[in-house]
Amino acid sequence: MIVQHNITAMNANRMLGLTTGSLAKSTEKLSSGYRINRAADDAAGLTISEKMRKQIRGLDQASTNAEDGVSAVQTAEGALTEVHSMLQRMNELAVQASNGTNSESDRQAIQDEISQLTTEIDRVSETTKFNETYLLKGSTGDTNKYMKAHDAGFDGTLVDGDKKASFEMTVKEGEKLKIGGVEYDVYADGSGLSDLQTSVSGATAGTKITVDGTEYTVVDAAGTETGNSLHASTISAKIAVGSKVKVGAADAVTAVDDSKSTSIKQSDAITKITEELKQANSIGAVDGDAIVTAGTADANGKVTFEIEKGYATVKNTLSFNLHVGADADATNKITVDIDSMSAAGLGIKDINVKDTTGMAGTYAIDAINDAIATVSSQRSALGAVQNRLEHTIANLDNVVENTTSAESRIRDTDMAEEMVTYSKNSILQQAGQSMLAQANQANQGVLSLLQ
Numbered sequence: 001m002i003v004q005h006n007i008t009a010m011n012a013n014r015m016l017g018l019t020t021g022s023l024a025k026s027t028e029k030l031s032s033g034y035r036i037n038r039a040a041d042d043a044a045g046l047t048i049s050e051k052m053r054k055q056i057r058g059l060d061q062a063s064t065n066a067e068d069g070v071s072a073v074q075t076a077e078g079a080l081t082e083v084h085s086m087l088q089r090m091n092e093l094a095v096q097a098s099n100g101t102n103s104e105s106d107r108q109a110i111q112d113e114i115s116q117l118t119t120e121i122d123r124v125s126e127t128t129k130f131n132e133t134y135l136l137k138g139s140t141g142d143t144n145k146y147m148k149a150h151d152a153g154f155d156g157t158l159v160d161g162d163k164k165a166s167f168e169m170t171v172k173e174g175e176k177l178k179i180g181g182v183e184y185d186v187y188a189d190g191s192g193l194s195d196l197q198t199s200v201s202g203a204t205a206g207t208k209i210t211v212d213g214t215e216y217t218v219v220d221a222a223g224t225e226t227g228n229s230l231h232a233s234t235i236s237a238k239i240a241v242g243s244k245v246k247v248g249a250a251d252a253v254t255a256v257d258d259s260k261s262t263s264i265k266q267s268d269a270i271t272k273i274t275e276e277l278k279q280a281n282s283i284g285a286v287d288g289d290a291i292v293t294a295g296t297a298d299a300n301g302k303v304t305f306e307i308e309k310g311y312a313t314v315k316n317t318l319s320f321n322l323h324v325g326a327d328a329d330a331t332n333k334i335t336v337d338i339d340s341m342s343a344a345g346l347g348i349k350d351i352n353v354k355d356t357t358g359m360a361g362t363y364a365i366d367a368i369n370d371a372i373a374t375v376s377s378q379r380s381a382l383g384a385v386q387n388r389l390e391h392t393i394a395n396l397d398n399v400v401e402n403t404t405s406a407e408s409r410i411r412d413t414d415m416a417e418e419m420v421t422y423s424k425n426s427i428l429q430q431a432g433q434s435m436l437a438q439a440n441q442a443n444q445g446v447l448s449l450l451q
Helices: 007-032 043-097 104-127 193-201 232-238 266-281 359-411 415-450
Strands: 142-146 156-160 164-170 176-179 182-187 208-211 214-219 229-231 244-247 263-265 291-294 302-308 311-315 318-323 333-338
Touching: 007 415, 043 104, 043 318, 043 333, 043 359, 164 266, 176 266, 182 266, 193 232, 193 244, 208 232, 214 232, 229 232, 263 266, 266 291, 266 302, 266 359, 333 359
Parallel strands: 182 263, 214 229
Antiparallel strands: 142 311, 156 164, 164 302, 176 182, 208 214, 208 244, 291 302, 318 333
């Protein structure tokens, strides 16, 4: 028996220390709920868990970002709903103004309401905002918005481009053509009564002129008229409405009474059409009117009108990105573009329906229709973005849920399993304390040898 070293007690104490340490760790895991409380608990598991935590928290914020994006889009789209309503009312008013039964005061009342609606559209564009960001007024910087080309109601082929357009139609001699609400009889240049008389009266001596089948020869003004040799002025006087006239080698033409307001020669018809096209294409072009240039009619009466489109200066498109991912990846950006929805941006700035014929209202219908289409397109784009964001949110929430589950398996304590370990270590601790006490009493037997 020895008293210097109590090996049994040392062993019991060592084991008690191990048990106490294990019990302390079990207590920590049970009280914190985490299996890994420090890197020493599971170095690799901690690294994986922290990466997952970064992803989870990033995705949570990305989901919030997408929800904020939905709110912004809904704000813009809601405002455009009212813009649509106002444009629909303006279309009704333009159709009303086009009617010939309106008096001047009627059209003035219609114009007053249209002006108020246009002002309100501008106000909505200027004041609609989300989190201090104006959504419908555009971004910084200016750009020229070119108006959509119009055919002014003529029957032809319109080809629209970015800044230019072309319109081809037939202006045929001998046919009726409605221009600016008035129906005209189109005749060939040179067949008008005054045109022919002027042409014949200016003919030089010796010119052969046939009028209604009778050939005349022009004699000098100082010469004597004999038979069918007449002064040019005399021959000119023989030309009446319906006369068939052949001057020199020129083909025979029928004289038209061009004193009638509804009779118009081809070149003048083309000029009037040019003016109507310019009026129709200049609506909303407050910073640059349309320029229309007419070509020459071919043998079939086809004329091509070149249109340099009018424009209005508006703000650039507002563009902002929604970050909907946990990583710094360009594909995690969803871009939202909103054009300027001001009256100028919609092509209806300073729109006017007040005139004496109703044609201003008629041409305004097309401009308002273009504005309605522009708002529809913008609302459609915003709706598409909203739908995409809603799918994005659903996906993000699903990934967060699954990643959280995976991170939990690595980081969190299995309470049932750890409670078993805790109970075991608690029992072992109590047993160790009892054995240590007994081991410390083992050396007391030495005293009996010393008595």
